[in-house]
Amino acid sequence: MSNAMYNKMWHQTQEALNSLLEEESQKMIEPQKNQVFIFQMLATFYIKYVQIFRNLENVYDQIVHPQKRILIRKILDGVMGRILELKNEMVELELTEFHYFDDILQDLKLTPQQLDIPIPKYFLKEKLEVIKGREKILAQILADTELDTPSKKYPIKAIPLEEAVRLIQVSERARQGRLRAMFMKQIFLQECRAKQARLLGDRGADPSTAALCIQKVWRGFHQSKKTEREREKEMIFLGMNPPPLFNEVSATIIQAQKVANMRDEVQMRHEEDYKEALVTVKDDLKLIEGPDIQENLQDQIRHWFIECRNLTGTFPDYPKVEEGGSAIIFSHKTPQQVIEDIIANQEEEEKGKKKKKEKKPKKAKTSQEKKGTKEKNKEEEEEWKMSPSVFLPTMEEENNIYKDVWKNKDESWNFPQDYDPELIKQEKRRELESEIRVQVDELMRQELKNLKLAVNREKEYPSKTGKKKEDKKKKKEKKDRKGKKDKDLTADRTIESLYKELVEEGLLIQALKVNLSDYIGEYSYLGTTLRQVSTEPMPSLLDVRQLVALYGILPLGSAAVHEKAPVVKSLLLAGPSGVGKKMLVHAICTETGANLFNLSATNIAGKYPGKTGLQMMLHMVFKVARELQPSVVWIGDTEKTFYRKVPNAERMIEPKRLKKQLPKILKLLKPDDRILIVGTTQRPFDAELQPFCKVYQKIILVPRPDYASRYVLWKQIIQRDGGVITNDLNVSCLAKVTDGFTQGHIVQVVKSVLTERRLRQQTYKPLTAVEFIAALTSMSPVYQEEEDSFKNWYAKTPMGKKRALASTGGNAEKDKEKGKKENKGKKGKF
Numbered sequence: 001m002s003n004a005m006y007n008k009m010w011h012q013t014q015e016a017l018n019s020l021l022e023e024e025s026q027k028m029i030e031p032q033k034n035q036v037f038i039f040q041m042l043a044t045f046y047i048k049y050v051q052i053f054r055n056l057e058n059v060y061d062q063i064v065h066p067q068k069r070i071l072i073r074k075i076l077d078g079v080m081g082r083i084l085e086l087k088n089e090m091v092e093l094e095l096t097e098f099h100y101f102d103d104i105l106q107d108l109k110l111t112p113q114q115l116d117i118p119i120p121k122y123f124l125k126e127k128l129e130v131i132k133g134r135e136k137i138l139a140q141i142l143a144d145t146e147l148d149t150p151s152k153k154y155p156i157k158a159i160p161l162e163e164a165v166r167l168i169q170v171s172e173r174a175r176q177g178r179l180r181a182m183f184m185k186q187i188f189l190q191e192c193r194a195k196q197a198r199l200l201g202d203r204g205a206d207p208s209t210a211a212l213c214i215q216k217v218w219r220g221f222h223q224s225k226k227t228e229r230e231r232e233k234e235m236i237f238l239g240m241n242p243p244p245l246f247n248e249v250s251a252t253i254i255q256a257q258k259v260a261n262m263r264d265e266v267q268m269r270h271e272e273d274y275k276e277a278l279v280t281v282k283d284d285l286k287l288i289e290g291p292d293i294q295e296n297l298q299d300q301i302r303h304w305f306i307e308c309r310n311l312t313g314t315f316p317d318y319p320k321v322e323e324g325g326s327a328i329i330f331s332h333k334t335p336q337q338v339i340e341d342i343i344a345n346q347e348e349e350e351k352g353k354k355k356k357k358e359k360k361p362k363k364a365k366t367s368q369e370k371k372g373t374k375e376k377n378k379e380e381e382e383e384w385k386m387s388p389s390v391f392l393p394t395m396e397e398e399n400n401i402y403k404d405v406w407k408n409k410d411e412s413w414n415f416p417q418d419y420d421p422e423l424i425k426q427e428k429r430r431e432l433e434s435e436i437r438v439q440v441d442e443l444m445r446q447e448l449k450n451l452k453l454a455v456n457r458e459k460e461y462p463s464k465t466g467k468k469k470e471d472k473k474k475k476k477e478k479k480d481r482k483g484k485k486d487k488d489l490t491a492d493r494t495i496e497s498l499y500k501e502l503v504e505e506g507l508l509i510q511a512l513k514v515n516l517s518d519y520i521g522e523y524s525y526l527g528t529t530l531r532q533v534s535t536e537p538m539p540s541l542l543d544v545r546q547l548v549a550l551y552g553i554l555p556l557g558s559a560a561v562h563e564k565a566p567v568v569k570s571l572l573l574a575g576p577s578g579v580g581k582k583m584l585v586h587a588i589c590t591e592t593g594a595n596l597f598n599l600s601a602t603n604i605a606g607k608y609p610g611k612t613g614l615q616m617m618l619h620m621v622f623k624v625a626r627e628l629q630p631s632v633v634w635i636g637d638t639e640k641t642f643y644r645k646v647p648n649a650e651r652m653i654e655p656k657r658l659k660k661q662l663p664k665i666l667k668l669l670k671p672d673d674r675i676l677i678v679g680t681t682q683r684p685f686d687a688e689l690q691p692f693c694k695v696y697q698k699i700i701l702v703p704r705p706d707y708a709s710r711y712v713l714w715k716q717i718i719q720r721d722g723g724v725i726t727n728d729l730n731v732s733c734l735a736k737v738t739d740g741f742t743q744g745h746i747v748q749v750v751k752s753v754l755t756e757r758r759l760r761q762q763t764y765k766p767l768t769a770v771e772f773i774a775a776l777t778s779m780s781p782v783y784q785e786e787e788d789s790f791k792n793w794y795a796k797t798p799m800g801k802k803r804a805l806a807s808t809g810g811n812a813e814k815d816k817e818k819g820k821k822e823n824k825g826k827k828g829k830f
Contacts (some may be wrong), residue, residue, distance in 0.1 A: 003417045006063045010072065013055040014402050017075070020048050021396055039093055042386075043101050046086040047108060047115065053079045054118050061121045064266045065417040066274035067424075068406065075398045076120070077560040081391035083117075084565040087550055089386060095802040097547060097700060098539045100527030112523040116542070117549040119516060119591045123557035125264075131593040134628070138510055141503045274419040281421065282428040293433055297440045301326055305448065315452050318445050325441040327434065390564040489619045495627050498620050502597070505607055507621060511589035511596040516553065519545050519580055519587060520716050520743070522708035534807065538703045538787070541580075541743075547700050548584050556592040556630040556674050563671045568698055570666060570677040572638070574684045574790065575702030576782045578744025581680040584702075585634050588678065592630050597621050600636035605653035614657060618665065622675070630674040638679035642687035642695075662695045685793045693797050701794050704742050704782045711735040713746050718767070721754045728766040737773060740781030749775045 024045055032038050056079060060072045090099055105112060124131065159167075235241040308316040319328050405423070414420065490498060502508040521541025530537040551571055555562040573581040589596045599621065608617040625631035635641065640655035641662070662677070669675055679696055681687070693699070705713060714734045718725060725731065738746065752775050753767075794800045 003064065003415075006059055007411075009055060010059045010063065010068070011407070013052055013059065014075075014399065014407075016048075016055075017052050017079070017395070018399055018403075020045070020052065021392070021399060024392070035093065039090065040104060042086055042090050042093065043099065043104050044108075046083065046090065047101060047104060047110065049079055049083050049086065050115060050117065051110075053083060054114070057118050057120050062260065062263055063417075064263060064270050065414075066267075066270050066419050068417075069267075071398060071401060071406070073122075074560075075395060075402075077558055078391045078395040078398065080120075080554050080558060081561045081565045082389065082395065084550060084554065084561065085389055085391065088566040095799060095806050096536075097698070097799065098527070098543050100524065100531065100537075102525065102528040112525070112542075115523075115546070117546055117554070119549065119553055120557060123553075123591060124593050127593055134595075135510075137499075138503060138508075141500055142510070145504050270418055274424075277419055277421065277424055278428070281424045282432065285425065285428055285432055289429070290432065290436060293429075294436050294440060297326070297433075297437060298444065301440070301444045302447075304329065305451065315448060318441075318448050321438075321441070325437060326444070327437055488623075489616055490623065495624060498624050499628070502620060502624060506603060507597055507599065507607070507617070508624070509596050509598050511594075512583075512586040514583055514586045514590055516545060516549060516584075516587040516591055519583060520709070520713050521545065521705060522712050524706065525708070536803075536807075538706070538791075539701065541703075541705055541709045544584075544700060544702050547698075548588065551698050551700075552588045552676055552678070553591050556588065556594055556632075556676055559672075559674060562674050567671060568676070569669050570679070570696045570698070572679045572681065572684075572696035572699045573702055574681050574699060574794075576704060576742065576786055576790070577682045578742030578782075579702045579704060580743050581682075581702055582636070585632065585678050585680065588676070589632050594630040594632045594676075595625065595628055597625060597631065597633045598636070599633055599658065600638075601640040601650075601653060601655035601657070602637070604657065605655075614661065618661060622665065622668075625675050626673055630676075633675065633677045635677065635679045637681060637683075638696075639681045639683050639685075639687040639692075642692045644686065644688050659691065663691075666695065685789060689796055699794070699797055699799065701790060703790075704740060704787065707735055707739070710738055710741075710746070713743060714738075714750075717747060717750045718754070721750055722759050723750070723754050723767055724762050726766045728768055730769045733769050734772055737769075738776065738781075740783060741776065741779065742782060745776070745779050745781070748779070 027041060032041070053076070056072060056076045060069060060076055063069055063072065091097060101115065105115070232241065236243050305315055308314075319325055411417075499508065519541065521544075523542050524537060524540035527537050527540075548571075551568045555565055555568060573584060575581060586596070588594065604617070608614060621633065625633065635658070640650065641658050643655060646655060666677070677695075684692070711731060714731050715725060718729075749772050753771050795804055
């Protein structure tokens, strides 16, 4: 698409955002009580923000104007943060991590696929060189230490020459024997046919009957092929089957990809030109307009001196450097407005003196007034009000900049969409003015001192109090710095050496190249229906993928979002074996370019022994994680860290080493630290519940795939491994039969069936469902009892308990509090 098309998309998205901001500001003022209405309102805002996010991400990725991209980036970060805030509000309202918007999507005429959270491409684009350099270093360290080679080495035994010759002879004789047997079989069959012909006699077939027989067979074959083609066309017309060459990449898509790559190069070039222009334009302004700016500022300040002298009789005190100098007085004000402010300040001082004299003692509040205020507060508490947003003011501010600068801007002269020099001049004039103002302030302070000495004959004595205050401030700052500084156990070592040691110890590992889109699944279309019947549905795989994007990828990828959005420091993925928990951890690292640290109990066993060793290990890990953020700290089989009772077989590895350290680490993590602790477990019920849930802030239950997800999985995995899906392969039957099997089982089965030999046979022997079902018989599925055990465990977690209370009535906690108050009142009476 052209630059004009992307500009049009941007303007349309900005209009949608502007209307949404106005709608949100109106509705949030009105207090609400109905929970259903509140959720629908929040869900509507959430869905609309997701659509704006998708459009803005596309525009930011493809637009080439550097100054527009700066504004779009700020708005994009604001929209991301607002989505996370709305998600947090919905979780607190509904007391569940999973939400279903079937009815709202129907009203807005959207498909469930449009709810998918896109991963901004700038997460990787902006630091592609850094990531590549880091990968090279990691690969080099692994190659030097030979950690990337497989651990098992099978020795090769040398065979004597005579034995080797004998083996070759045996195999060659066997080959010749097979060929001889095949020839003999053909000769035998030929002799049998000749004998049968002699016994029957030489009967020649009638040519007319033979021709008729051939015609019947050919016409039947031709008609069957014709009906198959017509049926296929009808199914394509009805939308039941995909059109031909549907899965193949078209020439237009390849061309569009080439254009997108070219746009990336243009973006880079325009960005470099813009950075050069920022320096050159400022230097030119300094030479041309610098002296004029300095003269204007001096005249302005001198005029202020004279006016103050005329109004008050004395010269004013010049503002200090810490306060901002003369910029405080003349910020967005004309000299006349400054004079008016001086007169107003004098009047306020006189009124203040009068009020001090006429002060009266305050009356104590009566008991009736106190009761009235308490009742009002109770009523206000019952009404729902959304917590204040951090991102809405920034979005409104950037939206106003768009309206003022870009909405009606004529860009007919800027066909290649290069930088706008006039906008750069406006920015650099402000910077230049602030720099020159500092120099002017120093000169004008001296001039003011000379004026005071010459006109007022005032002797300036050095104020002792100011020095004392300054000394006290400095001492406090020094104390604060000393108190804030933590002991650096590796102060004498570089980050490179720590990085290398962690790689050699196997604590820093290489993440697999897996995208979040590779986690295949389908939406749950019955979620809202089941909740209306008061049954909690199991989440679908794409619901899980969406949560991982919201809680893991978006905050790690953007520093601006991570600082202000609701903080998620730790995440737990719980589910049976084979549902893709480790894959999701690697996908978080791949999408954000994060380092992956492995602190699993089995991985740290025997490394850095003792308390001092453990402290050193954690210090090194989190020091490197902070320096090279974003980072992911993965704790596999995390239930071992919180075992109720350590099994005898695992006592040697000390699995509970990190139990006391993890809560301390979470407290030390700051909003600036883009570090996420991710735990994976397939047996969470073996762990102590309270410390387990305290460490992990968000718990995501990863279920086995449902029918819709299995259907999509079978199709895509077979096609990905080179299989061709025909009418002979009943994918629906496979999805139905494999109820209880996980994604890992399906991948294993497809790889075992689709060998190279089988792929070559597909032209004359299409794939069938029986082949895959036979391979499934050796695997054990996830039974309903195991899934129920995960459900029961999740019901005992804090979020599960709150959800259970809300489903039973929602006021169980309030009833308990009322009961306690009544009991206290009864005790007081007696």
